[in-house]
Amino acid sequence: MVYSNIQKNYDVVIVGGGHNGLIAACYLAKAGKSVLVLEKQDTVGGAVVSRQLFPGIEAKLSIYAYLVGMLPQKIISDLDLNFKFRQRNPASFTPYEKDGKHEGLLISNSDEAITKKSFEQLTGNSEEYQNYFKFHQLQKSLGKHLWHSLLEPMQTREEIKKLFQTEEEKLAWQLFIEQPLGIAIEEFFQSDLVRGLVFTDGTIGTFTHPHDSSLQQNRTFLYHIIANGTGDWCVPVGGMGKLTEELVAQCKKNGVEILNHAEVTQIEPEEQQATVKFEHKNQESYVSGRYVLGTSKKSNVQLIMIIIVGQRKGQL
Ligand SMILES: Cc1cc2nc3c(=O)[nH]c(=O)nc-3n(C[C@H](O)[C@H](O)[C@H](O)COP(=O)(O)OP(=O)(O)OC[C@H]3O[C@@H](n4cnc5c(N)ncnc54)[C@H](O)[C@@H]3O)c2cc1C
Incomplete structure (x- = not known):
């Protein structure tokens, strides 16, 4: 025309x-x-x-x-x-009720002792906190290898996979890329409250469930945990x-x-x-x-x- x-x-x-x-x-x-x-x-x-x-x-x-x-x-x-942002602290606060009392799970991004104490208050032992810490460590390799790729020509899945070399990185690839996120969350955590908290990053805006075989929850999760290369979300x-x-x-x-x-x-x-x-x-x-x-x-x-x-x- x-x-x-x-x-x-x-x-x-x-x-x-x-x-x-x-x-x-x-x-x-x-x-x-x-x-x-x-x-x-x-x-x-x-x-x-x-x-x-x-x-x-x-x-x-x-x-x-x-x-x-x-x-x-x-x-x-x-x-x-001329645009600046600041780290928000705490990372999150999740209210809950236990024995008729109102409490909250506080995740600090400046003091691990606060997070540990808050986990122990919720679960009565330190196991859930240790698993949370390990889960968080595993997430870090994704930020390390994926963040820079956002401003580069798109690479194939196989090219990206080759970057995950150490045993820990290979485990992270398996847990977060290859299988529905729900499997890793249920493997690592016992508390429903913690499972829900961790899954938040996988569910925002997707309205799906942890075991969705399309893995759209994994993709949403990735966007959240690779932010700034560290997973830190900041306030403008x-x-x-x-x-x-x-x-x-x-x-x-x-x-x-x-x-x-x-x-x-x-x-x-x-x-x-x-x-x-x-x-x-x-x-x-x-x-x-x-x-x-x-x-x-x-x-x-x-x-x-x-x-x-x-x-x-x-x-x-
Ligand atoms: C409630 C909410 C909260 C969010 N929170 C966050 C957050 O905290 N952090 C974050 O990183 N992301 C967040 N997101 C996602 C983020 O806002 C989007 O990814 C981002 O705004 C996309 O930017 P965009 O410029 O591509 O599109 P948009 O921001 O959607 O802008 C598109 C523009 O195109 C215009 N437009 C559409 N059609 C036409 C047309 N035919 N002709 C002319 N103009 C048209 C629209 O009016 C609009 O101004 C959030 C999204 C929502 C909805």
């Missing part, structure tokens, strides 16, 4: 101004490309936004995503973002919205155009470019891009990080 009403041509048109779209936009603009971000909402940031929730109180709170663990420091440095200073603010500032500095109230409804790949159709102020509009980057699986156009390259292949 030939469109006669294209309003402008870009090197790259990005569908969705969530943090992934904004980060991609910054990198591309810094590399000298002309970039347009189309965002259907009135603000950008997607799930990475903060709001002032209490009238008269200046503090802004993250309203969706609220912890940072999967944002590599390299991206912060490359894009010159200034809330998640601070990251979006910084990204928008860098986008503007590097000449990225951002258009809000612009919902993409169709993408038409052609020989040398793709035409992107969107609704803006109740009007149908068109732009073209040599490349189109879609960042949202919820987008109407059903794109999941797909780069449409017209009919061509090659470097941008």
Whole structure:
């Protein structure tokens, strides 16, 4: 189809101004490309936004995503973002009732003695704590070998598996990659409360069960335990919205155009470019891009990080 009403041509048109779209936009603009971000909402940031929730109180709170663990420091440095995060302590607190008393399992990430004492209070002995400690040690090899791969070309399963060399690393591979997570959790822990706590990292957002043979619980678990290479999830200073603010500032500095109230409804790949159709102020509009980057699986156009390259292949 030939469109006669294209309003402008870009090197790259990005569908969705969530943090992934904004980060991609910054990198591309810094590399000298002309970039347009189309965002259907009135603000950008997607799930990475903060709001002032209490009238008269200046503090802004993250309203969706609220912890940072999967944002590599390299991206912060490359894009010159003024964005900091702090370790949260304790790591977790799980309330429970025992003998009619309200107690809580406290996992500290600064003092092992606190964690040990809290486990002993729950179970009456130190066995569960020792197993928790061992489980945690085994997890570490995953962060060590998988974290860096997030910013590298994707490797095959076999290539990654070869990195797990020691006996402990091979055991970790078996426990966390090869079999449903529930098997390892039940092998290591007796207390239902501890089993539930450990499985939290495998269940968030997946709504599945520990023995799901699709292993989607294992994948969710991996995302959580490799964060920052250590499994540490941190609290952003200034809330998640601070990251979006910084990204928008860098986008503007590097000449990225951002258009809000612009919902993409169709993408038409052609020989040398793709035409992107969107609704803006109740009007149908068109732009073209040599490349189109879609960042949202919820987008109407059903794109999941797909780069449409017209009919061509090659470097941008
Ligand atoms: C409640 C909740 C809590 C979470 N907590 C955390 C957390 O603590 N830490 C963490 O790391 N992750 C967390 N996540 C996951 C994280 O928020 C997402 O992985 C991340 O936001 C994905 O970023 P994105 O830019 O790819 O997509 P999104 O943030 O979803 O942004 C996509 C953008 O595209 C826009 N868009 C969609 N369709 C179109 C269209 N057709 N045309 C134009 N624009 C369109 C949307 O309006 C949106 O602004 C959480 C998610 C949720 C829902």
